[in-house]
Amino acid sequence: MHPPIIAVFTAPELDFRGNPAAVVRLEKPLEPEEMLAQAKKIGMPATSFLLEDAAGNYRVRWFAPDAEISLCGHGAAAAGIFLARQKQTDTVLLQYSGGEVLVHLDGNRFQMRLDAIPLRGQVAVPAAIKEGLSIPVLEMYQTDNKHVILTDSERSVKEMIPDFDRLRQSEIFGYAVTAKGEAVDFVSRTLVPHVQQLEDQATGSSHALLVPFWAKKLGKNQLVAHQLSPRGGRFFAEMEEDTVVLAGTFAFE
The missing domain is CATH 3.10.310.10 (Diaminopimelate Epimerase; Chain A, domain 1)
Known part of the structure; x- marks a missing residue:
């Protein structure tokens, strides 16, 4: 069964x-x-x-x-x-x-x-990641989960074609690539080049670090986010002190 x-x-x-x-x-x-x-x-x-x-x-x-x-x-x-x-x-x-x-x-x-998963500080961008993403990398931060990579625009996130062979030349496990959104507060994609999946579709753990990041940057505690993966995901999010509240809809497949 x-x-x-x-x-x-x-x-x-x-x-x-x-x-x-x-x-x-x-x-x-x-x-x-x-x-x-x-x-x-x-x-x-x-x-x-x-x-x-x-x-x-x-x-x-x-x-x-x-x-x-x-x-x-x-x-x-x-x-x-x-x-x-x-x-x-x-x-x-x-x-x-x-x-x-x-x-x-x-x-x-x-x-x-x-x-909430806090940032542990800004880090240098490895050449393998910069070249493997082929989009502008403005900032990169380490966390106890994935790294956060800030790029310049929603278009860069959406149109990014990762070179996973090049990305694997960095030992960093995975990262949420993110930018300010056009119709929503922020957009992202989650890449995990060292495992079979390569790109995650709608990632709760990534938003546990992205929501506090963007809440601070935008100065607001209620946000809407889109994950621009092949399947796509929509997140309604709220910061409550050290807790990230994520909401959405679901369907049985």
Whole structure:
């Protein structure tokens, strides 16, 4: 039996199909190798594995087809949506190795709360990244997750054709390439050249670092963002002190 697949951060009127994740509810713990094998067989960008512990708490782990993911925002949203519908409740708390994610469900809309990921400082741009992106790189920042790369325009983000072979010559794992938006507050694309996927479609973890970055830059706490990936994603976002609140719509695939 195939697991449910839920795409999140959709926007049908914009032809944004969001990011799909499979959700597997476990009856007993599995070894990481077994979860990785299942994720590879399922073949989604992420598979969320849910396990209820003796205290009734739900723990989640995420696997891409080729590796475990430490924090997967869209996989957390999909897992929360699945669990909320199954338990006929509107709010679910998920625990993972790095903290907690709260998911709230309202019809075909959802909201999730993530810890904001702060910038760790500006860094020099490696030649491999500058040449592999082939767009203006204005600034680059390190975080405890992906790097942030600021470029000059929405057009540069949208029309960027990454040279992944060149990008792989830098050891940096991944980056959110971003610019001020034309019709929305900011736009981005998330590139992960060292893994099978290469480009993520609608990335919650990237927005956990992009939202505080743009909130400070634009001087506002409520933002709308588009991820200009091949599938596309729309994010309604809010900063609440050290928490990023992300909202959007979803669809079963």
